[in-house]
Amino acid sequence: MSKEALAEDTAGMEKVFDRPKSLNNQQFSYCPGCHHGVINRLIAETIDELGIQDNTVGTAPVGCSVFLYKWFDIDVIQPAHGRVSAVATGVKRARPDLNVFAYQGDGDFASIGTNNSTHAANRGDNITVFFINNTLYGMTGGEMSPTTLLNQKTTTTPKGRKAKDFGPPIKMSEMLSALDGPTYITRQAVYDVKRIDQTKKAIKKAFRIQTEGKGYALVEILSACPINWGMDPVKANERIKEEVENVYPLGDILDRS
Amino acid sequence: MPRGKVSVHEERCKGCGLCIEACPQGVLSFSGDFNSSGYDYVTVDNPEDCVGCGFCGKVCPDVALTVYKKQKEGV
Numbered sequence: 001m002s003k004e005a006l007a008e009d010t011a012g013m014e015k016v017f018d019r020p021k022s023l024n025n026q027q028f029s030y031c032p033g034c035h036h037g038v039i040n041r042l043i044a045e046t047i048d049e050l051g052i053q054d055n056t057v058g059t060a061p062v063g064c065s066v067f068l069y070k071w072f073d074i075d076v077i078q079p080a081h082g083r084v085s086a087v088a089t090g091v092k093r094a095r096p097d098l099n100v101f102a103y104q105g106d107g108d109f110a111s112i113g114t115n116n117s118t119h120a121a122n123r124g125d126n127i128t129v130f131f132i133n134n135t136l137y138g139m140t141g142g143e144m145s146p147t148t149l150l151n152q153k154t155t156t157t158p159k160g161r162k163a164k165d166f167g168p169p170i171k172m173s174e175m176l177s178a179l180d181g182p183t184y185i186t187r188q189a190v191y192d193v194k195r196i197d198q199t200k201k202a203i204k205k206a207f208r209i210q211t212e213g214k215g216y217a218l219v220e221i222l223s224a225c226p227i228n229w230g231m232d233p234v235k236a237n238e239r240i241k242e243e244v245e246n247v248y249p250l251g252d253i254l255d256r257s
Numbered sequence: 258m259p260r261g262k263v264s265v266h267e268e269r270c271k272g273c274g275l276c277i278e279a280c281p282q283g284v285l286s287f288s289g290d291f292n293s294s295g296y297d298y299v300t301v302d303n304p305e306d307c308v309g310c311g312f313c314g315k316v317c318p319d320v321a322l323t324v325y326k327k328q329k330e331g332v
Contacts, residue, residue, distance in 0.1 A: 010262055010325045017314035017324035028319055032296065033273035037318030193279060193312050226273075233273040 020044040022053050024073045029064075033233025035223035036065050038190045039132060039199075043101070044072060046203045050211070056099040059088045061108035064139045065132070068103060082113025085120035088127045099210055101128040106147040107137045110172045114146075117172070124181035124215045128206045131172060134223040135244060142228030146170040149247055154228070169247055173220045177254040183215035185254040189222040189245065191237040202252075209257050217257075222248055261309020262325040263301055269321035270298035276313035276322060282306040285313060 019025075022044035030036045047053050053074055060068035062081040069076035079087040088102040102120075109117050109131045120127065136154050137143040143156040147169050151160035161169075177185045184206060188199040199221060206217035222244050224236035231239060263284060270292065276299055277285045284307045288300035299321075301307075309326030 006264060013262060013309070013325035013327050015323065016261075016309055016326045017311040017322065019320045019323075023320065027269055030318060032271035032318075033275060034318055037320065038316065041320050193315050196315050233275050234278050237275070 020048045022047040022056075022073050023071055026070050028071060029067060031225075031227045033224065033226040033236060034064070034138075035134070035190050035221070036132065038196060039130065039221055039223065040065070040068070040071060042190070042196070042200045042203055043103075043130065046200065046207055047074065049204070050207055052099050052207070052211070055097065056101070057091050057095075059084045059091070059100070059102045061104045061113075062139075063105040063108055063137070065103055065105065066139070082108050082111070083116055084108060084113060085125075085127070085129055086113075086116040088129070089120050089123070089125045092125060092127050096126070099128070099207065101130060101207070101210075103130045104132065105138070106131070106133045106135065106145045106172075110146045110170055114172075118176065118179075121176045121216055121218065122179045122181040124183065126210055126213055126215050127217075128210050129216070129218045130203075130206075131218060131220040132223045133172075133220055133248065134225040134228075135169075136225060136228055138225045138228055142225070147172070147248075149244065171248065173218065173248075173253050176218060181216060182218060182254060183256050184209050184217040184252075185220075186218070186252045187220040187222070187248060187250050189240055189250055191222075191224065191240045195250075205257070214257050220248075222250075258327070259305050259307050260327045261307040262304065263307055263309075263313060264323045264325075265299050265301060266321040266323070267292050267298045267300075268294070269319050270296060271319055271321075272296040272298055273318060274299070275316045275318065279312045279316040281310065281312065282308060 058076040092100045144154040209217040226236040286302040314322040
């Protein structure tokens with residue numbers, strides 16, 4: 001539709017939904033139906049609403065969201081695999097005037113970077129961490145990650161994950177909530193509009209905790225990986241609701257804010 | 258006149274269909290055609306039924322939708 005025709009059609013109407021300013025025009029390279037896109041948009045929208053685009057720095061993981069610097073219209077650092085929370089800590093300590101967020105997948109946060117993420121939480125560093133849990137390694141072909149559910153089939157567990165071989169799925173948020181360092185830990189999902197709105201509230205709260213200097217905030221978000229789960233996007237959403245949520249219950253786990 | 262309007266950025270759409278599921282009014286459907294990336298993109302099928310709730314935009318993982326809503330008269 002031409003711009004003129006659109007302007008005519010929308011005369012007397014208000015724009016209620018559009019691309020946030022903190023995202024540029026580059027197309028995401030995520031697969032169809034991947035929740036990373038929704039989460040990226042929520043973070044960008046929150047940055048817009050808080051008016052912190054010019055003094056926010058992100059740190060991106062190795063994984064599907066490695067290209068955050070391509071899509072966000074803010075400065076993004078892409079550290080070595082798993083070192084995202086550590087680098088975010090460094091940026092925040094060198095420049096306390098900046099808002100710093102770490103964006104990590106389950107492979108990054110709960111596997112190769114467990115030590116970095118745990119110690120950042122324990123230090124109570126004044127950063128905001130987003131932990132995107134899709135229960136496997138998405139970019140490299142759907143291998144088992146520490147958060148893979150029991151009996152879930154992945155390319156490295158073709159008969160399903162068994163506790164006697166690999167242990168049960170690791171619950172990072174519950175684990176970190178046992179520490180004295182963190183201020184806010186919550187687990188959210190984005191499989192329907194209601195959950196998306198709640199996730200946005202949690203993201204905003206996590207950023208506010210940082211701008212108010214209250215310390216470490218972690219937002220874990222259950223995410224779908226339709227391609228590696230072998231499901232269409234609608235079924236993948238149902239799987240989170242019916243299966244993943246039972247192992248990783250939603251809601252605030254810790255709130256000292 | 259419809260209460261809302263949704264416009265689809267066809268080249269950005271990857272045809273996941275989540276917006277079609279989320280729309281309470283059945284406004285959107287697959288186009289049956291392909292964009293330059295080879296995806297069966299979403300198109301506005303029943304523009305008259307759109308109420309401008311923005312649900313489609315919220316669930317879209319590729320931020321491919323823009324939603325407009327009619328302003329209340331006398332406000």
